[in-house]
Amino acid sequence: MQPVAELPVDPADLEYVTSCALPTPWAEFTLHAFIEHSTGKEHLAMVLGDIGNGAPVLARVHSECLTGDVLFSQRCDCGAQLEGALQRIAAEGRGVLLYLRQEGRGIGLLNKMRAYRLQEAGADTVQANEQLGFKPDQRSYGLVAPMLHQFGVQSLRLMTNNPRKIAAMEKMGVPVAERVPLLVNRNVFNQHYLNTKALKLGHMMSPVVATATSDGEQ
Numbered sequence: 001m002q003p004v005a006e007l008p009v010d011p012a013d014l015e016y017v018t019s020c021a022l023p024t025p026w027a028e029f030t031l032h033a034f035i036e037h038s039t040g041k042e043h044l045a046m047v048l049g050d051i052g053n054g055a056p057v058l059a060r061v062h063s064e065c066l067t068g069d070v071l072f073s074q075r076c077d078c079g080a081q082l083e084g085a086l087q088r089i090a091a092e093g094r095g096v097l098l099y100l101r102q103e104g105r106g107i108g109l110l111n112k113m114r115a116y117r118l119q120e121a122g123a124d125t126v127q128a129n130e131q132l133g134f135k136p137d138q139r140s141y142g143l144v145a146p147m148l149h150q151f152g153v154q155s156l157r158l159m160t161n162n163p164r165k166i167a168a169m170e171k172m173g174v175p176v177a178e179r180v181p182l183l184v185n186r187n188v189f190n191q192h193y194l195n196t197k198a199l200k201l202g203h204m205m206s207p208v209v210a211t212a213t214s215d216g217e218q
């Protein structure tokens with residue numbers, strides 16, 4: 001598995017735009033918006049508490065998954081991870097969630113749906129990307145450092161199971177003081193996907209087989 005691609009980001013390409021209050025079921029965050037001029041994409045940061053005081057910040061760097069984050073898809077763990085991360089930040093009263101618009105591990109929503117069709121025909125999530133002519137993971141984390149710089153964040157306690165994401169942070173000059181596991185329940189729809197993430201993409205969670213009624217921790 002190759003490392004996550006990293007491209008240098010032109011700081012002038014990312015512009016801070018505006019902010020507003022964002023009440024959620026768990027806490028009232030401040031939502032900050034950035035625009036990436038070269039792509040037109042709107043990237044977001046949800047902030048709670050004083051994250052610019054120098055202490056490591058509980059953080060989630062979340063990649064967009066419209067199907068999982070918004071449409072309640074059980075094919076992946078994204079929606080549950082998004083909710084779990086916000087709940088943890090709220091419980092601590094301090095933290096940040098970056099919502100990066102790199103849907104489908106960077107291939108976009110329509111191609112992700114094409115990849116899902118290939119998975120319905122027997123491919124796994126890595127093979128499906130490759131059959132469509134993409135790398136297994138096309139994401140980049142070059143925006144993370146300039147987004148965090150806006151808030152004076154110096155280091156992260158990063159909620160992730162993805163060692164390549166941690167390596168990418170360090171490479172982009174964002175120190176990760178601690179990895180905080182972000183495990184969610186398995187179901188019969190996501191177990192094959194989660195096993196592929198563990199076995200082929202290197203995610204730090206043990207591959208197990210779920211039953212129709214299983215809701216055990218990974």
Ligand SMILES: Nc1nc2c(ncn2[C@@H]2O[C@H](COP(=O)(O)OP(=O)(O)OP(=O)(O)O)[C@@H](O)[C@H]2O)c(=O)[nH]1
Nearest residue numbers: 063064065076102103104105112115125160161162
């Ligand atoms: N191409 C493709 N993308 C997917 C698929 N399932 C989920 N995604 C996308 O994968 C991204 C989330 O990546 P994950 O590998 O689940 O998690 P991660 O962010 O790398 O790692 P964690 O920090 O541990 O969650 C989102 O952009 C989803 O839209 C799939 O089958 N194919």
Ligand SMILES: [Zn+2]
Nearest residue numbers: 065068076078
């Ligand atoms: Zn997802």
